[in-house]
Amino acid sequence: MTVAAPEPGFAPAARSIGQALARAVRRLRAAGVPEPDADAQVLLAHVLGTSRTGLIAAARDPLPAEAARRVQEVLRRRERREPVAYIVGEREFWSLPIAVDRRVLVPRPETELLVEVARRLAPDARCVLDCGTGSGAIAAALATELAGARVCASDRSLHGLAVAAVNTARHAPHVRLVGGDLLAPFRDAAFDLVVSNPPYCTDDELATLEPEVRDFEPRVALAAGAAGLDVLHALIADGARVLVPGGWMLLEVGAGQADRVRGVFERDLRYTSVVVEHDHAGIARVVGARRRRVGTWTAS
Ligand SMILES: C[S@@+](CC[C@H](N)C(=O)[O-])C[C@H]1O[C@@H](n2cnc3c(N)ncnc32)[C@H](O)[C@@H]1O
Numbered sequence: 207m208t209v210a211a212p213e214p215g216f217a218p219a220a221r222s223i224g225q226a227l228a229r230a231v232r233r234l235r236a237a238g239v240p241e242p243d244a245d246a247q248v249l250l251a252h253v254l255g256t257s258r259t260g261l262i263a264a265a266r267d268p269l270p271a272e273a274a275r276r277v278q279e280v281l282r283r284r285e286r287r288e289p290v291a292y293i294v295g296e297r298e299f300w301s302l303p304i305a306v307d308r309r310v311l312v313p314r315p316e317t318e319l320l321v322e323v324a325r326r327l328a329p330d331a332r333c334v335l336d337c338g339t340g341s342g343a344i345a346a347a348l349a350t351e352l353a354g355a356r357v358c359a360s361d362r363s364l365h366g367l368a369v370a371a372v373n374t375a376r377h378a379p380h381v382r383l384v385g386g387d388l389l390a391p392f393r394d395a396a397f398d399l400v401v402s403n404p405p406y407c408t409d410d411e412l413a414t415l416e417p418e419v420r421d422f423e424p425r426v427a428l429a430a431g432a433a434g435l436d437v438l439h440a441l442i443a444d445g446a447r448v449l450v451p452g453g454w455m456l457l458e459v460g461a462g463q464a465d466r467v468r469g470v471f472e473r474d475l476r477y478t479s480v481v482v483e484h485d486h487a488g489i490a491r492v493v494g495a496r497r498r499r500v501g502t503w504t505a506s
Pocket residue numbers: 310311312313314317337338339340341342343344360361362363366386387388403404405406426427428437
C-alpha cells in the first residue's frame with residue numbers, strides 16, 4: 207500500500223486515518239463549518255468507503271495515498287460550505303438513500319412529517335401527487351408506504367426531475383414524473399391526496415440563509431415572494447380543482463406561517479377539516495385540509 211506523501215509547502219501528510227480525521231476536524235472548524243466533528247467523520251468515511259464506526263475502528267491504520275488526495279478534495283469543498291449531502295451525493299429520507307446534487311434541495315428530516323401525516327390521514331389514497339418533488343424523496347417514501355397507490359411526482363425544474371428519475375427508478379419504479387407549473391398539468395378531481403413541500407422562504411430570509419443553502423441549493427426550491435406564501439397560496443387556490451371530494455391536501459410550511467395558511471384554508475369554502483401538525487422541534491410544520499364533499503351554495 208502506498209502511504210500519503212507530504213505535499214510540497216504543506217505540513218507532512220497524515221500517516222494514519224486517525225491523524226487525518228483530527229486534521230480534518232481542525233480544518234473544518236477553522237473554516238467556520240458548524241459541525242466539524244460530525245462532518246469530518248462523514249466525509250472521511252465516504253472517501254474510505256466505510257461507516258463512521260468503521261472509521262473510528264480503523265484509526266491506527268495507514269491512510270492510503272489516493273484516499274489522502276480525495277480527503278483534500280472533499281475538505282476543500284466543505285470549507286467552501288458546500289453541503290455534505292452534495293459532496294457524498296446522498297441523504298437518507300424515510301430510511302431510503304436519496305441521491306442528491308445541486309439540481310435539487312437536500313431533503314430535510316422535518317419533511318418526513320408530511321409522509322407521516324399523509325400515511326395517517328389518507329391510508330387508502332389510490333391516486334397521489336407530490337407537487338414540487340425535487341429529488342423525489344417524498345414521492346418515493348409515499349409509494350413505499352401507501353400500498354397500491356398510483357403516485358405522481360411533478361416539478362417545474364426539469365433538472366430536478368432528472369434526479370427524481372434516478373431515485374424513483376431505485377425505490378419506487380412506478381412513480382410517474384410530470385414537468386410543469388404547480389397543478390396546471392393535471393385534470394380536474396384526479397387525486398385523493400396532494401402533498402407538497404413548496405418553496406416558502408421570504409425575501410428577508412433569503413438574504414440571511416446559511417451559505418450551504420444560499421450558495422448551493424436551487425433558488426427555485428426556496429424563493430416564494432415577500433412573505434414566502436406565494437406558492438402555498440397558489441396551491442390552495444388551485445388544489446380544490448384537482449382533489450376528489452374528501453381528498454386531502456397536505457402542505458409543509460415554514461416556521462411562523464402555519465396560522466396564515468390555516469386561515470387561507472378556513473376561508474375557502476371548498477375545504478373542510480383543517481389540520482395543523484407539529485414537527486419534533488414543536489414547530490407547526492404541516493397544514494392540510496380536505497376537499498369538501500358537497501357543492502358550495504352561491505346566491506347567483
Ligand atoms: C422546497 S423544494 C422541495 C423538494 C422536495 N419535495 C423535498 O421536500 O425535498 C420545492 C420544489 O418545488 C419546485 N417548484 C418550485 N416552484 C414550482 C412551480 N411553480 N411548479 C412546480 N414545482 C415548483 C422546486 O423546483 C423544488 O423542487
